[in-house]
Every structure is written in structure tokens, then in C-alpha cells.
Amino acid sequence: MKFEFTAVNLEKIERILPKYPDKKAAVMPVLYIAQEQNGWISGEAVVAVAALLEMRPEEVLGVVTFYTMYHKKPAGKYHIQVCTNVSCMLRGGYDIFNQVRAKLGLENGEVTDDGRFSLEEVECMGSCGTAPMIAVNEDYYENLTEEQVDKILESLQRS
């Protein structure tokens, strides 16, 4: 599928470039814009970003694959991230992870058939003092109980 930056996004990129003395340095923020527009970083998006920043596509792909927050395949509309690192683990992080798995019928890294939900077990999100937590796309939900997780998922399922 062809990928082209929208005019609005090209404008956004124009505003990012002057932050760095070198075009290439804008690759991370530009990839975020591509991901926001496309939902994930496709091969075509990599090529478009490379052309825009005068980089080789391989270089851009190297960046994409290094960082976990760039989706290498389509994520769900609601990307559920559950932290199971130590501080969350000590306060029930794995219980929450298993609860979300069961509720959505997903294993780690999977997307529901309707494309609405995806699940990812993530490393420490910096919510150690408010553990356990999940993140839905960009939003943190902290100090969770099982009931609250149910409520969050149900409200997303209804929406």
C-alpha cells in the first residue's frame, strides 16, 4: 500500500527539522508521525521517510527495528500494554496480564481478528510507585485492581 505524508504532517515535519543540525536526526520524530498516520511502520513508510530525510531505507529500517515503540506490524485500535517488571510483578502485574489475556483471548503480541485490540507485555513503564498498571495506546492506568481492569476493557469493548 502506497504511503505518502499528508500535507498537515509534512508541515509538522518542517517544524521538526530546525531542531537538529542534521536532517537524519529527525528520523525518530518523523517515524512517530508516519506511525500516527499509518497505524504502523510499513515498508512503504520506511521508504518515504528515507526519501524525505535523505537517508538509505536500510538505515531507517535499522532505527525502526531497534526501538520497541515503532510497530513493525499493524497494532490494534486499542494497544494494551501490561507491565510485568519487578515492581508491578510484586503487586500483581502478572495477574493483570493474565486477566487481559483471558478477557481478550490474546497472547502476547497478537491482535484480535477485528483489529480492535492488541496485547503487549512491556518492560518497566516508570509506574513502579503506582503499580500495577496498564497503558492503552498513550494513556496510563495505574494503581489497578482486577475490577478496574475489567471496567477499562469493557468500556473499550463497548466504544
Add this chain to the structure above:
Amino acid sequence: MEKIVLPEINNLHLIDVYIENGGYTAAKKALVQKKDDIIDQVKKSGLRGRGGAAFLTGLKWSFMPKSDDKPKYLCVNGDESEPGSFKDRQIFEFNPHQLIEGTLITCYAIGARTAYIYIRGEYHKWINLMQKALDDAYEKGFVGAKMKEKFSTDFSCEIYIHKGAGAYICGEESSLMNSIEGKRGYPRVKPPFPAQNGLWGNPTTINNVETIANIPAIINKGWEWYSRIGEPKHPGTILFGVSGHVNKPGVYELPSGTLLTDIIYNYAGGIPGNKKILCVIPGGSSMPPLRGDQLEGVKMDAESLKAAGSSIGTGGIMVMDEDTDLLRVLARISKFYFHESCGQCTPCREGTGWMYKILQRLISGQGSTADLDLLISVANNIEGNTVCALGEAAAWPVKFTVERFRDYFETRVNSQTSLPTANKVHSMRNTAFPLSDIIR
């Protein structure tokens, strides 16, 4: 006790409230002084970096070359990815202008005209809060070209936020610079050090968010005042993040040298159900753990923790009660470092995976006490053999947990299995271990 970094003032995150409370006066004061005098004050204050290494901040600044033939940069490290650390987000949320003001003063002192605040990508909310504060500071003329008029000076600098994308290793300073340059976040070989050869080959200083947030107070109230807070060799307040099995987890700003037990029992409200403590990691998950019976009298500052056999790290205190399955905790820590190893150095790339596999085998009941020695051996062969400190970060928790809880692990392993060595070799046939390492 006075709080320096997170004072209890309502709405301090708003620029007007910050100004009403004396905000940006330290920058005004600093920008008319000689650069070397600023560095000297910070040196004398004794301020040490809050990102893990506790290096003397003023000394670090003094490594920057004095000549102006190349552009200089400041990177403010807000990658905050060490498990157990969640303090910088408090600064982004509750006192962002103090961070901006500290950044201005630091830029001036080291001669940088550009600063990048690197914030981990998951912190969308805090990036937005920080950006809002930065926009307000620009609008009021505290940052950027308008500074010259505002502060009646020749100096101006730009501050940008660079958003990370989920790589723990980018908290390592050279990796962070590669990330800003738009590269994979591989750590660089040192020397050359960043002060000589940093961002785009130019002189660069990298400081932690909390470190920078301390600067305005040092300028305004003086280095003598600052150096008298807490432990003389590691003065100031520290943001301690307490997590795990405590009644009131959270961030507590306290003078350095506060007793660990005081933090756990008084500030963080003790252990739920009044259980005993099995283990405490005092400085984020990469630091050596302390046994429950090693906590008495331990003070929270760099020197005291070193003497106690651990390290201050990021001040992230992880508490585990007596019912914790330490084997699973250690395996989870190992999984983290295995996942986050950038893959550049063989000992770390392979060794972290081996340690995780061995720990998985112990959990599944297929291991033996010889595996405990094997873990220590693998850890020892990672430590010191890598480009960056992720090697130590991965090796230390394994090595020190196994050593300090040897009896715990032996009991645990023996009660599960009495597999003869032959079986062990069999169970390892599909792994990457050379068999010669196992059959001695």
C-alpha cells in the same frame, strides 16, 4: 525538612506560580556571572549526578573545552527506564520550570547553545506537560532569542525535547546521543568521552533530570547551604522512589543519608501485613540487592551504600517481603536485561540470554545447585567485558542475589529436584552452552 526539587507548592508547574515563588531568578543571577564561577559553585556544592553513577556534576562540567570553535551541547537525560525508577516524571509533572531554569544555567556554564531533553517515549503525558512548560517559557522570553532582552545578556540557548522510543539502553549517555542523532541506540566506545566528542562529534555534557533540577537552588541559596544538606560527601536531597511491598509506595524527597529503614518503615508506611523483609534493591534493579537482615543502619547515599555492598543508583528502592519468590523475581530481572541488551557486545548479548535460560530452568525444577555457580560464572564473564555498563547492570543482580541468598536458592533448588548431572547436560543439549563449561 525543606524540599528542593519537589517543593510542596500548589500549581508550581504553571509558569506564573513558578515566577511568584522566585522562579527564574537563579538564571538571572547566573547569567551575569563568569562561566567558571558557576562551575566552581556547583563543584563546591558537592552535587553528584542523580542518574546512577553519582559523579561530581561540577567536575563533569569542567571537562568541557573552553574554546568556542565547535558548537557545544547539553543533553538532559530523562530516559528513566531503570526498573524501580519513577522520579523524573514527578519533576516533569510538578516542577518543569525548575528543570528548564537549571538547563539554562547549565547551558550557560558549559557554553552550550542547544539542549536536548531526552524523555522516554512511553511518557506521552509527561512529554506533553514538559512541552507545555517549555512553550510557556519560550513565550515569556526565558528561553530562545528573547532571552537576551529578558536577562540583559548576550547569551541565548534553545531547548528541545527529544522523544525516545522504548529502548532502556538509551539512558546510557553515549547511546542517548546516538539516539538523538537518529541512529540505533548503540553505546559508543569511550574514550573519546562526550566532553570531547559527543553529539555530532562536538563537546557534549549529559546530566540527569534530577541533577539539573537542583542547579537553580544551588545558585540562589549558595553552595555552602547546599553542601550542608544530608551527607557531606553526597549532599542535597534525593528523590527516593519506593516500590514493591510497602504500604505507601511513591517518591519521597529526603536528605541524602536518610536511613533506608526510615524510608521504608516511616515514609513508605512499612510492609503490608507487618511481614518481614526478604530483600531490598536500593537503587533500581541493576544494583546489588541487600538481605532483610542487612538493612539496619544503612544510609542512603553513595558512600554509605558502597560500604554496605550496594549502590545508590537512581534511588529506586524495591522492597520484597518474606513471601516473595526471589527466584522468579531474579528471572524477571534477567529477562529484562536480556531484552534490553543492544546486542553489540557478545558477552552481554549472549550472556544475558544464558542467565535467563538458566534461571528459567531453575524455576521449572530442572536445575541443580551447580547452576548457581554457573550463573555466577556467566555474570563474572559479562562484567567488565562490554562497551557500556549494561553488562554490569545485567550481571550484578544475578551475581549478588545468588551470592547473598545462596542458602535460599539452594533450599529452593534442592526441594524441587535432585537431578543428576547427566540429566542436566541432557536438559542443556538444545542451548547455546558449550558442554565443556558444564562438565568439569
